[in-house]
Amino acid sequence: MLLKSAFSPIFTVIPTTNIHRKLLRFVITNALTQACLQNVRQNVSMYAEANPSSLLVVHKLPPTSAYIHLPFCRKRCHYCDFPIIALGSSSSSSFSSSTRTANDDCEDPRILNYVETLCREMKATKLSSDSNPPLETVFFGGGTPSLVPPNLVALVLDTLSSKFGLCANAEISMEMDPGTFDEAKMKQLSGLGVNRVSLGVQAFQEELLKACGRAHGVKEIHEAVDIVKSCGVENWSVDLISSLPHQTPDMWEESLELAIQIQPTHVSVYDLQVEQGTKFGTLFTPGEFPLPSENQSAEFYKMASRMLRDAGYDHYEISSYCKNGYRCKHNLTYWRNKSFYGFGLGSASFVGGVRFSRPRRLKDYMGYVQNLENGPVNHSEDSFTDYKDLAMDIVMLSLRTARGLDLESFGEAFGGSLLLSICQVYRPYVETGHMICSDSNGRNITSDEFSFLLSDERKMNKVLGFLRLSDPDGFLLSNELISLAFGIISP
Amino acid sequence: MSSLYRASKALKLCRATPTSFSNNNYTSRLSSTCYLDSVLEWTQSAFFATHSSHNAKPTIDLCQYSSDKIRNFSIIAHVDHGKSTLADRLLELTGTIRKGHGQPQYLDKLQVERERGITVKAQTATMFHKHSFLRTETEFLMNLIDTPGHVDFSYEVSRSLAACQGALLVVDAAQGVQAQTVANFYLAFESNLTIIPVINKIDQPTADPDRIKAQLKSMFDLDPSEALLTSAKTGQGLEQVLPAVIERIPPPPGKSNSLLRMLLLDSYYDEYKGVICHVAVVDGALQKGEKISSAATGQSYEVLDVGIMHPELIPTGMLLTGQVGYIVSGMRSTKEARVGDTLYHTRSTVEPLPGFKPAKHMVFSGLYPADGSDFEALNHAIERLTCNDASVSVTKESSSALGLGFRCGFLGLLHMDVFHQRLEQEHGAHVISTVPTVPYIFEYADGSKKHIHNPATLPSNPKQRVTACWEPTVTATIIIPSEYVGSVITLCSERRGEQLEHSFIDSQRAFMKYRLPLREIVVDFYNELKSITSGYASFDYEDADYQDSDLVKLDILLNGQPVDAMATIVHRLKAQRVGRELVEKLKKYIDRQMFEITIQAAIGSKVIARETVSAMRKNVLAKCYGGDVTRKRKLLEKQKEGKKRMKRIGSVDIPQEAFHELLKVS
Structure with missing residues (x-):
């Protein structure tokens, strides 16, 4: 009552x-x-x-980003645990730059069938609201999206465009592996609107590429770079993996140098995660030979941070670096806890405050799409938000970025006392330099000032701006540091 | 009443539950633990048993059994020499329990007893046996009072023996006299009991009864011709046992025409009946409904129920001179039932019976809830368990590392182990226990003395100079095949032992007596002894005097901050070694954290051992999970949960296993 x-x-x-x-x-x-x-x-x-833009509503706004999963690979890399479909080398999809034409892959019925299902999924998806803003970013991830023939990519983009609308200047990214595309294909894709390429280089050493089970060599890397450049794609990224088995500091330094030499506008540096169920998972234990030790792999991370920053890259997220103005807009959607669509095998979406992952097995996914067409799959639209979950997501995602956690917004959304508790748990780490706090003018404040501000809640709310992890020491311990806040939010 | 209700429920005679009382009863039964269920099961069968016996023959009339037709005896033996199996056979032989019915080791009711094959709680069973004695066929009432074998429970042994006039000394026909045989023999001998040697397990291929007879003669001066040869397993020779008990063991000596005097032997708490006391009527007789008083507390009670253990509780309405049975008297807690107390008729005046040796706490350890918030649950579990094991002393204490907990005193290490196990098995408690310690005495320059049951309470840098310290010692009996003598002597001298006796039982077995500081045997002495003698050593001890000793407090510091729960008291000469072992062990169990951790062992302000755990270098998820935020978060939540299971000291997180591992350092 x-x-x-x-x-x-x-x-x-x-x-x-x-x-x-x-x-x-x-x-x-x-x-x-x-x-x-x-x-x-x-x-x-x-x-x-x-x-x-309140943290309490931002994720409930209609999505302007879409992730499209194109799961095909020629074979599975030894470290990979993503939902992929290995086509094998016997089919027409085996690519050799000299003997192939771009349309060969049309003949693989698996790709065609999949893309058709994918388009059915998009069509069957309920729009999240009546006012439906057009998409600003589209990301083709995989798998190896560059294995998909451009005419099928066109089909996907057309479907997206007619269903959700697509901004004229939308960022359309595609993950592409060396050795899976030629100049003609690249040009076709550019023509379709793909304006950002993420090149899966991983390493510049033949022996490492082989040991990872990559389907390309060093030669293919340079060919791919030339193609990307000659086709006029100016926004392109290179993926590198550190802490590979038998990787030495010299090799890592060489990879970073070569990556800088080819002048991408964006570099993603991943640290090898040995996942259960992968080939590496059965062969190796993290920190043990032939994987580098924990110290060694921390050094790799630091080396990347130092060399890339020295080369003019901004370390704007734990594993992302870019030249000025070339942040990946699509990924920023994730880090800012904004909503996004996800389509395709195993992909995750975040619509109306609900996170949902599609089935990772093709058969289950097909069934899922079928159900979607037959009637609405209840994503429990009325599901209420758990504020603890929301706060944890926001802390986790924000602290992965160099910008950090916006203390003012966080306090407004979740209350001053939670903010204070989080600041207090981080106080020792501001002291040790693992975390950095800045005021509302963007000026860094000292740990003494920080401690002092925590004693006066009113002042604190006025002065504090952002709390972020330091680069590289804080980033290196991000799991530890973020889980401290988790312990406060959800004891 | 409740058993009647249960029975009727089972018989489906009464479907409706007429009163709220029985309703409550029923729900509480549903919520009872497995352990209780098994207890209930036999209570129920006991009901049917009495029910049918009501029809077949009248209630047991104890009046038929005057003192001269009563024999009270116990069975004493080294562990595994077949005591519990022999007890089972005697109960079967007399029809007290049906053969192959119910579980073996009938009297070992606790889960821990069955699992470890040991007896912890003394139990009693009354049997009836016809025997032609003095040329008349007479029915005898015989009380078998089971005893624990292990030295830790010698307190239980002594109270069991107090109600007996004789004992069967069971010796394995192959293993011969072992350390506990010796200890138990002397307990019985000192209580002036008639001892009947029983050489058991004669069916074994390696049985050598003649050698054992010779040992009994040389060790205890027991006449070889008196030894009974049995195999409880095959039943061979068992028929001689009860006749020997009747003929050789004297009837209880009490006077039936004197005022009532009862010895309180044991007590336990029953969910339905309340406190149940085991008593031995020494003089006089007790009738249901009479008023009795306790000599120790002066409290009076009405005897609500009285009977015998046959082996289930069978009401008899009375207990007569020399008989052993149970009474229910409306006591609220077993704390009112002081074991060794004398009970007598209210308003009569009697001389209290000599009580028996009170429990002496030899080993102390802190018990803390594994999860700090579970204090109340642990408190409750300990309270309930001490209802049935009054030999544990419990006081509240607090630790800066572990929070609120209890300092518990135990009779010995096995007792401590058993207590932990019972807490976990019967009461579902999860505990962290601190390194066990023995009670020390420290004397200061101003003449004051301090008894230390918890090393943390001993000041690391005392204001007063310590002028003397004493530690408890034990007299240990070790029996080993002679080829191991050398290595056992080495072990004992490493443990600061002093040899008191060294002789041979026969050509193959050596007998040694050592005086050892209790501290040295508390942790791993027995395991070590067994390992250097390939398991052939038998070992037992009894407490001896305190001895002067050069003791120091060893602190463990994490990043300079002492961890109270890890402090120990050691002999100065051993401090270095123990300190090093402790810090090495801790280093293994403390994970790298975001800062460097120094682990130090120190005496006062002097650091004697040091290790460092270097700072964690990397824990980052730098992988392209894209929008799969859920997965990322699960990983971090797991990490958060991991931290929760840690105990935090200053800024250092210590996993619970670290505390368990420290227990294993000598």
Whole structure:
């Protein structure tokens, strides 16, 4: 009774636009179960209108990004645990730059069938709202998307465009592996609108590429770079993996040097994760020979950070570096906890505040699409947000970026006392230099100042700007540091 | 009442539950643990047993059994010499339990007893046996009082023996006299019991009864011709046992025309009946409904139920001179039932019976909830367990590392182990226990003395100079095949032992007596002894005096901060070695953290051992998971959960296993 009356004014105060109607519903269902999060609820009603970029609503806005999974590979790399479909080398898809034409792969019915299913999934997807902003970023990930014939990529883009709309200047990225495309294919893809290429280089040493089970050699890398450049793709990225088996510091240094030499606008540096169920997982134990020791692989990370920054790259996320103005817009969607569509085998989507991963097995995925067409798959649209989950996602994602956690927004969304507790748990690490705090003007503040500010909540709210992990020491221990905040948010 | 209810429920005679009382009863039964279920099972069968016996023959009339038709005896033996199996056979032979019915080792009721093949709690069973004695066929009432074999429970042994006039000394026909045989023999001998040697397991191919007879003669001066040869397994020779008990062991000496005096032997708590006391009627007689008083507390009770253990509780309405049975008297907690107490008729005046040796706590250890928030649960579990094991002393204590917990005193190491196991098995408690310590005495320059049960309470840098310290010692009996004498002497001298006796039982077996500091045998002495003698050594000890010793407190420091729960007291000469072992062990179990961790062992302000755990260099997820945020988060949540299971000291996280591992350092 009491709750009802407490909430009735909201009905009258808030104008009933679409977003707000939805918001209201969730405010009320939550009120019954989450009485403890009184502050947050008040914040929702207060800020939703005033501040559409509030952390509490940003993920509920309609998506403007789409991830498309194209799972085909010629073979599985030894470290890979993604949902892929290995085509094998016997089929027409085996590529040799001298003997192939770009349209060979059309003949592989597996690709055609898959892309058709993919398009059916997009068509069957319910739009998340009536006002449907066009897509600003599209990301073709895999697998090896560059194995998919351009005419099928065109089909996907057409479907996307007619269903969701596509901005004229949308960032359309594609992961491409050396040895899987020639100049003609690249040109076709550019013509379709692919304007960002992420090149799966991984290493510049023949023996390492072989040991990873990569389907290309060093020669193919340089050919691919030449193709990308000659086709006028100016926004392109190189992927590198550190801590590979038998990788020496010299090799890693060489890879970084060569990567810098070919002048990509973006570099992604991944640290090998030995996953269960992969070939590496059965062969190796992290930190043990032939994998580099923990110290060694920390050195690799530092070396990348130093060399790439010296070469003019901005280390804007734990594993991402770019030249000025070339951040991957699509990935920023993830780091800012914004919503995005996901289509295709095993892909993850985040729509209406709900995270959903599609089946990782082809047969299950086909069934999923079938169901989707037969009727709405209930993503439980009315599902209420768990604020702890939301806060943890925001901390985790923000702290992966060089920008860090926006303390003001976080405090507004989740309350000053949670913010204070998080700052307190990080205080020792501001002291050790693993974390850096800046004020609202972007100026770094000392650990003494930081400690002092924590003693005065009012001042704290005014002064503090961002809290971020330092590069490279903080980034290197990001799991430890982020899980500290988890312990505070959800003890 | 409750058993009647249960039985009727089982018989489906009464479907409706008429009163809320029985309703409650029923729910509490449903929620009972497995252990209790098994207990209930036999209570239920006991009901049917009494029920049918009501029809077949009248209630057992104890009046038929005057003192001269009663024999009270126990069985004493080294572990594994077949004591519990022999007890089972005697119960079967007399029809007390049906053959092949119920579980073997009938009297070992606790899970821990069955698992370890040991007896922890003394149990009693009454049997009836017809025997032609003095040329008349007479029915005898015989009370078998089971005893624990292990030295830790000699307290239980002594109280069992207090109700007996004789004992069967069971010796394995192949292994011969072992350390506990010696210890138990002397306990029985000192209680003036008639001893009947039983050479058991004669069916074994390696059995050598003649050699054993010779050992019994040389060690205990027992007449070889008196030894009974049996095999509890095949049944061979068992028929001689009860006649020998009747003929050789004297009847209980009490006076039936005197005022009532009962010795309280044991007590336990039953969920339905409340406190049940085992008693031996020394003089006089007890009737149901009478008022009795306790000599120790002065409290009075009404005897609500009285009977014998046959082996289930069988009400008889009375207990007469020399008989052993149970009483239910409305005591609220076993703390009121002081073992060794004398019970008598209220308003009569009697001389209290000599009580027996009180429990002496030899080993102390802190018990803490594995998860700090579980203190109440642990408190409850300990309270319930001490209801049935009053020999544990419990005081609250707190540790900066482990939070609130308990300092518990145990009779010995096995007792401590058994207590832990029972806490976990019967009460579902998860505990961290600290390194066991023995009770030390420190004397300061101003003449004050301090008894230390917890090393953390000993100041590391005392204001007063320590002028003397004493530590408890034991007299250890070790029996080994002669070829191991050399290595056992080496072990004992490493453990600061002093040889008191060295002789030979026969051509193959050596007998040694050592005085050893208790501290030296607390942790791993027995394991070490067994390993250097390929398992052939037998070992037993009894407590001896305190001895003057050069003791120091060894602190363990993490990043300069002492960890109270890890402090130990050691002999100065051993401090270096123990300190090094402790820090090495800790280094293995403390994971790298975001900063460097120094682990030090120190005496006062002097550091004697040091290790460092270097800072963690890398823990980052630099992989293209793209939008798969859920997966990323699961990894981090797992990491967070991992931290939760740690104990935090200063800024250092210590995994619980580290505490368990430290127990294993001598």
